[in-house]
Amino acid sequence: MDRGKVSAAEPYLPPAQPAPSSEFVLARLGAYWQALGVSDPDQIAALSEQALRRATESPEAPGLDAVARTLVAAGELLDDWLARALDLPRSSRELAAARAALLSGAAPNWPAALFAAPDEADTVLDALRAARAEPTPEPSPGAMPAQRIELFGSLASLRRLWRPQPRA
Numbered sequence: 460m461d462r463g464k465v466s467a468a469e470p471y472l473p474p475a476q477p478a479p480s481s482e483f484v485l486a487r488l489g490a491y492w493q494a495l496g497v498s499d500p501d502q503i504a505a506l507s508e509q510a511l512r513r514a515t516e517s518p519e520a521p522g523l524d525a526v527a528r529t530l531v532a533a534g535e536l537l538d539d540w541l542a543r544a545l546d547l548p549r550s551s552r553e554l555a556a557a558r559a560a561l562l563s564g565a566a567p568n569w570p571a572a573l574f575a576a577p578d579e580a581d582t583v584l585d586a587l588r589a590a591r592a593e594p595t596p597e598p599s600p601g602a603m604p605a606q607r608i609e610l611f612g613s614l615a616s617l618r619r620l621w622r623p624q625p626r627a
Contacts (some may be wrong), residue, residue: 513533525548
């Protein structure tokens with residue numbers, strides 16, 4: 460084997476991907492908002508513009524392309540609204556439970572509450588509060604008593620049958 464040919468080979472680099480167009484990013488954002496239950500095109504456009512603005516202001520995340528970075532910004536936009544509207548701490552288990560209640564369809568008209576005045580969104584927020592599951596408690600480590608493991612198999616059954624019985 461000629462090792463000179465192997466070591467002189469150029470490393471394989473995939474071809475560079477062009478940056479996605481803004482129309483493509485907006486189309487993906489529109490599909491994202493529609494999947495979350497936003498059906499009004501004006502609301503989709505307004506939310507998409509806010510998510511695009513957040514994505515450009517956020518620091519570059521390694522490994523994320525423009526579409527993924529914008530979708531992450533859209534999720535953060537939704538979390539910020541939930542945290543502010545429900546008075547929940549950001550990055551908490553309660554916020555995750557509220558997001559799950561929202562995505563479960565507990566408040567189907569939540570996009571209207573997103574753009575409504577604070578006092579007009581009370582019914583949607585009350586529905587989210589009622590549907591929010593209690594988050595699980597923090598795990599608490601504890602000692603588990605040792606348990607004997609009995610294996611079940613045909614040999615174990617035969618041994619039990621042939622075991623001499625004590626005479627009474």
